[in-house]
Amino acid sequence: xxxxxxxxxxxxxxxxxxxxxxxxxxxxxxxxxxxxxxxxxxxxxxxxxxxxxxxxxxxxxxxxxxxxxxxxxxxxxxxxxxxxxxxxxxxxxxxxxxxxxxxxxxxxxxxxxxxxxxxxxxxxxxxxxxxxxxxxxxxxxxxxxxxxxxxxxxxxxxxxxxxxxxxxxxxxxxxxxxxxxxxxxxxxxxxxxxxxxxxxxxxxxxxxxxxxxxxxxxxxxxxxxxxxxxxxxxxxxxxxxxxxxxxxxxxxxxxxxxxxxxxxxxxxxxxxxxxxxxxxxxxxxxxxxxxxxxxxxxxxxxxxxxxxxxxxxxxxxxxxxxxxxxxxxxxxxxxxxxxxxxxxxxxxxxxxxxxxxxxxxxxxxxxxxxxxxxxxxxxxxxxxxxxxxxx
Numbered sequence: 001x002x003x004x005x006x007x008x009x010x011x012x013x014x015x016x017x018x019x020x021x022x023x024x025x026x027x028x029x030x031x032x033x034x035x036x037x038x039x040x041x042x043x044x045x046x047x048x049x050x051x052x053x054x055x056x057x058x059x060x061x062x063x064x065x066x067x068x069x070x071x072x073x074x075x076x077x078x079x080x081x082x083x084x085x086x087x088x089x090x091x092x093x094x095x096x097x098x099x100x101x102x103x104x105x106x107x108x109x110x111x112x113x114x115x116x117x118x119x120x121x122x123x124x125x126x127x128x129x130x131x132x133x134x135x136x137x138x139x140x141x142x143x144x145x146x147x148x149x150x151x152x153x154x155x156x157x158x159x160x161x162x163x164x165x166x167x168x169x170x171x172x173x174x175x176x177x178x179x180x181x182x183x184x185x186x187x188x189x190x191x192x193x194x195x196x197x198x199x200x201x202x203x204x205x206x207x208x209x210x211x212x213x214x215x216x217x218x219x220x221x222x223x224x225x226x227x228x229x230x231x232x233x234x235x236x237x238x239x240x241x242x243x244x245x246x247x248x249x250x251x252x253x254x255x256x257x258x259x260x261x262x263x264x265x266x267x268x269x270x271x272x273x274x275x276x277x278x279x280x281x282x283x284x285x286x287x288x289x290x291x292x293x294x295x296x297x298x299x300x301x302x303x304x305x306x307x308x309x310x311x312x313x314x315x316x317x318x319x320x321x322x323x324x325x326x327x328x329x330x331x332x333x334x335x336x337x338x339x340x341x342x343x344x345x346x347x348x349x350x351x352x353x354x355x356x357x358x359x360x361x362x363x364x365x366x367x368x369x370x371x372x373x374x375x376x377x378x379x380x381x382x383x384x385x386x387x388x389x390x391x
Contacts, residue, residue: 015325015355016346026051029364031341038341041359041373046207046316047288048364049238049278058277062270070266074101075255078266086272087243093279094205094213094231096223096245100254103267105202105232106132108242110139111260112230113169115253116196117142121165124155124195126181128174131349133200137169149174152185159193166193172201172215173208176350176358178313180204180215187225198228206236207316212282212289223247237282239275241267288363292316295361295370302374306381311356319345320357322384328355331383338376 011017024032027050031040049055062082072078083101090099102108113136117123121142125133128149137144145162147155159166168190170181183199190197201214209218216226223229223246232242244254254261299318304310309321322328328344335342335357346355361370 015329029362029369033341037339038336039339039369039372040341041361041365042341042343043360043362044203044235045238045362045364046203046236046292046360047212047238047282047285048362049206049236049281052238052278052281054281055238055274055278059270059274062273066269066273068268068270070268072266073262073264074266075262080266080269080272082269082272083266086275089276089279090231090243091245093283094229094245095217096229098248098251099243099245100251100258100261101267101272102242102244102261103264104240105200105230105234105242106135107260107264108230108232108244109133109200110136111258112228112244112254113137113167113198114139114259115257116140116198116228117165117167121167122162124158124162124166124168126150126170126174128177129169129171130175130200130202133169133171142167149177150179150182152182152189155186156189156193159189159195162193166195167198168195169198170200171203172199173203173315173317175203175317176319176345176356177311178203178315178317178319179311180208180315183216183219183221183226187221191225196228197226198230199226200230202230202232202235202242203315203317205231206282207289207292211286212236233275233278237275237278239278240271241275292361292363295363295365295367298367298370299359299361299374303377306378308377308381308384316361318359318361320359322355322357323353325355327384328357331380332357334380334383335373335376338379340373340376342373 021033027045029040031038066082070078087099087101109132117140119141123137123142124145124147125137126149127146145158147158173180187197199216204215206212208215227246229245234240300310311319325346332342332344342357342359345358
């Protein structure tokens with residue numbers, strides 16, 4: 001029998017053991033974690049909409065009309081008017097022909113990738129893609145080729161040698177590094193080599209592009225350039241669920257083939273109503289994105305001037321590279337002692353030797369909040385080996 005206790009102890013010894021925090025109250029910068037007040041800089045609520053009064057009101061007002069649960073799968077009797085309206089709204093927002101509402105981002109990636117590729121096909125995946133993309137590739141049973149992070153030349157060489165149905169899949173914004181994929185170049189090589197391009201823009205939707213329409217729109221690409229767009233709603237949108245958007249034929253195909261859509265209970269319809277309200281806020285509120293960009297700029301300037309090693313990110317994801325697992329944990333704990341919640345990210349979430357603190361900024365953070373974090377980082381600088389200043 002497998003020795004689970006031994007494996008857990010080995011994880012503890014390697015600095016890889018993980019624990020859960022118990023959060024009280026709504027998701028916002030000022031959190032109560034395990035009974036202690038902390039200022040959070042590790043949430044994906046990039047626009048501060050998870051606790052927005054208008055979204056809460058939309059959810060509350062919808063409940064008498066929609067009820068609470070989804071009750072059945074979309075293909076039985078669970079596809080509510082509210083779900084359908086959200087799909088139409090998502091298609092309009094992303095500039096796509098149609099959309100399909102999934103329960104989670106993980107389920108969307110698993111279902112879409114495994115539906116669009118199978119035995120005898122080849123999937124080309126960026127080495128730093130999210131775990132849900134990796135698992136979707138494995139589930140498909142297609143041949144998997146991984147190309148070096150963002151290396152379009154290497155990808156093109158691989159595509160040139162491949163035959164049969166080819167699928168290229170990438171994050172739009174990489175969740176642990178914060179950088180943006182070279183989507184224009186990826187679209188070019190996919191057209192040249194007859195490959196289907198799939199982009200998971202989980203961390204770009206709401207933040208990047210005009211009116212927060214995402215990294216694909218920001219780079220001026222159309223549905224023809226990027227046929228398959230996947231996005232989540234639990235990050236900048238502030239609610240829950242996920243979606244895939246593309247042509248009506250593609251959506252129909254996924255309704256027939258995506259197992260994580262077919263065989264799961266539909267999300268609560270009231271969540272769909274609240275999500276529509278949140279998308280309205282995202283479209284109308286450029287000020288939130290402007291404030292967020294200012295916070296990012298200030299953080300990068302101040303943290304790099306202290307000698308912290310930052311990664312080349314212009315998004316709200318601002319990792320501080322540490323390297324060693326225990327050093328990352330020590331810095332995280334030192335910041336927590338000063339009232340700051342910044343999570344240490346360790347393998348296998350990131351490659352071996354690349355442990356880091358993943359600082360995430362939100363439009364709900366004030367400049368005073370950021371100043372508190374910067375002061376805490378200044379006080380803890382001695383805990384991290386000196387590095388060259390990185391901007």
